[in-house]
Amino acid sequence: QVVSVWIPGDQLLLDHPALREAEKDYPREDIYVVLIESRERICQLPYQRKKIVLLLSAMRHYAERLRVRGYQVELLRSDSFISGLLDHVRRQQPVRLLTMAASEYDTRQLQQKRLAAELGVSVAVLPNSQFLIEFYNPIPRPQPGKRYVMEHFYHAMRRHYGILLDDNGEPTGGQWNYDKLNRQGLPAHLHVPAIPTFQPDAITRDVIGLVESMDHGVGSARDFDLAVTHEQAQHLLKTFIAERLTDFGPYEDAMSSQSSSLYHSQLSPYINIGLLDPLDAVQAAEVAYYQHRAPIQSVEGFVRQILGWREFMYWQYWQQMPGLRHANSWHGHRRMPQMFWDGLTDMKCVQHIARRVLDTGYSNHIERLMVICNFCLLSGIDPYEVSNWFLSCYVDAYDWVVLPNVVGMGMNSDDGYTATKPYIASANYINKMSDYCNGCRYSCKQRSGPDACPFNVLYWNFLIEHEQTLRSNPRMGPSVLGLRHLDLQERKEITEDARQFLSHLAYYPATDSVPGP
Numbered sequence: 349q350v351v352s353v354w355i356p357g358d359q360l361l362l363d364h365p366a367l368r369e370a371e372k373d374y375p376r377e378d379i380y381v382v383l384i385e386s387r388e389r390i391c392q393l394p395y396q397r398k399k400i401v402l403l404l405s406a407m408r409h410y411a412e413r414l415r416v417r418g419y420q421v422e423l424l425r426s427d428s429f430i431s432g433l434l435d436h437v438r439r440q441q442p443v444r445l446l447t448m449a450a451s452e453y454d455t456r457q458l459q460q461k462r463l464a465a466e467l468g469v470s471v472a473v474l475p476n477s478q479f480l481i482e483f484y485n486p487i488p489r490p491q492p493g494k495r496y497v498m499e500h501f502y503h504a505m506r507r508h509y510g511i512l513l514d515d516n517g518e519p520t521g522g523q524w525n526y527d528k529l530n531r532q533g534l535p536a537h538l539h540v541p542a543i544p545t546f547q548p549d550a551i552t553r554d555v556i557g558l559v560e561s562m563d564h565g566v567g568s569a570r571d572f573d574l575a576v577t578h579e580q581a582q583h584l585l586k587t588f589i590a591e592r593l594t595d596f597g598p599y600e601d602a603m604s605s606q607s608s609s610l611y612h613s614q615l616s617p618y619i620n621i622g623l624l625d626p627l628d629a630v631q632a633a634e635v636a637y638y639q640h641r642a643p644i645q646s647v648e649g650f651v652r653q654i655l656g657w658r659e660f661m662y663w664q665y666w667q668q669m670p671g672l673r674h675a676n677s678w679h680g681h682r683r684m685p686q687m688f689w690d691g692l693t694d695m696k697c698v699q700h701i702a703r704r705v706l707d708t709g710y711s712n713h714i715e716r717l718m719v720i721c722n723f724c725l726l727s728g729i730d731p732y733e734v735s736n737w738f739l740s741c742y743v744d745a746y747d748w749v750v751l752p753n754v755v756g757m758g759m760n761s762d763d764g765y766t767a768t769k770p771y772i773a774s775a776n777y778i779n780k781m782s783d784y785c786n787g788c789r790y791s792c793k794q795r796s797g798p799d800a801c802p803f804n805v806l807y808w809n810f811l812i813e814h815e816q817t818l819r820s821n822p823r824m825g826p827s828v829l830g831l832r833h834l835d836l837q838e839r840k841e842i843t844e845d846a847r848q849f850l851s852h853l854a855y856y857p858a859t860d861s862v863p864g865p
């Protein structure tokens with residue numbers, strides 16, 4: 349008699365709960381681990397090719413690791429998860445199938461509602477161990493309709509996990525938050541240490557060949573150089589702590605035409621698929637602080653990203669699904685602008701960021717929030733289309749993280765559950781936080797006219813169009829007050845400029861109609 353363990357490709361944990369559970373009753377040679385490369389899942393959208401290489405190569409390396417540890421491992425290429433599992437169950441006739449709850453809604457529905465019936469075998473779905481709120485949830489029973497802010501959630505997480513606390517249980521350094529110190533633009537000459545890259549081995553080279561032959565996708569797999577094993581991901585964490593954490597805080601919100609990553613960690617692709625443990629990353633940063641290798645403002649900033657934002661977003665996702673996918677508070681109905689799919693635009697910021705995302709699958713959080721989502725919210729783009737663009741283009745994109753970040757945070761389209769105000773800004777913000785406006789064909793100073801930066805035209809147009817709604821939000825007061833500087837004539841010009849701009853913009857077809865492979 350054998351038992352089976354199905355491990356989805358974003359759960360490549362060294363210590364997997366389903367394996368631990370299986371080992372309570374079975375020796376390793378009777379435990380079949382099933383990993384499925386599902387064509388249906390891989391082709392759901394035209395995905396970033398580097399992401400598919402990362403996932404498939406990391407799965408294959410993980411399979412090798414489990415074989416060495418003595419498990420039976422089946423790595424199957426199938427049409428879908430179900431067809432792969434059916435095929436496996438027919439051949440091996442396990443007494444039971446164990447699996448860990450997926451972080452994504454659709455796969456978890458499949459596990460909990462259909463799997464046992466479709467496979468005709470008993471199925472146990474174990475709690476997900478990739479998120480810290482699965483062990484301690486600061487808001488286990490939220491009141492319906494009540495809005496919760498990240499800050500309180502984050503304090504509770506710090507207290508529970510004992511991170512950056514002094515002997516009295518108070519925040520180290522006296523403050524929970526050092527954001528005020530962390531909003532610096534980049535000085536002109538700055539040395540940003542390079543992030544280590546990895547030569548593809550034979551397994552990765554095979555996967556690159558496979559992915560290059562797929563006929564739809566974003567970017568190229570040929571220059572793939574990301575980590576694909578736990579050891580390589582650990583090396584990246586160590587290098588980040590040693591070389592970039594110190595400057596992470598001050599320049600956390602900066603943007604540069606030279607580099608997207610700057611002092612960011614670029615660890616999300618690995619944390620999201622189980623190659624790195626979130627608590628390990630948080631504790632590594634904390635140790636650096638206590639050993640005087642990094643200042644509190646940087647360490648706290650990094651800890652906040654993982655223990656605060658990452659966990660809060662996962663919490664929001666599970667509060668708001670399945671409605672979050674189509675939430676649309678600002679009633680945006682335009683398609684995604686074509687320029688995000690090809691980088692062809694005179695707007696220097698969008699051009700640089702879109703090209704880099706299409707090429708590398710990465711941009712930092714301020715570029716995602718204050719350039720891409722800001723533009724899309726101001727332009728009335730449908731949040732569903734925006735989230736599909738993110739899901740397609742980024743190496744670290746998964747449903748649980750894209751929907752709250754894009755629909756909730758960036759597009760402010762979930763009735764303010766994730767963010768209590770829309771993150772909108774004019775070109776002034778982009779000019780302050782980046783070098784993009786230097787040499788751009790548009791003027792970041794003009795509010796209307798043919799040379800005005802579209803961010804200005806669209807920003808003021810958004811305020812005019814939604815003035816009443818924005819006035820009712822106390823956090824938007826100062827922005828709306830700015831409207832008093834516009835006389836009737838200028839309001840008309842802005843509205844007309846925005847209408848012209850949006851009607852001349854090229855739009856990508858609806859993502860549901862993107863042809864499959």
Ligand code: FAD
Binds near residue numbers: 619754
């Ligand atoms: P760092 O700045 O070094 O931060 C450290 C880590 O904190 C990240 O690796 C990540 O694990 C975590 N983190 C920080 N902020 C968030 C957050 N808001 N949500 C979840 N984790 C967070 N993150 C993704 O992992 N995948 C996405 O598809 C994604 N889409 C986003 C879309 C928008 C519109 C926005 C505003 C944010 C999005 N994020 C996403 C969150 C954040 O931008 C990325 O996690 C971060 O940019 C990844 O780069 P990094 O590893 O260099 O991050």
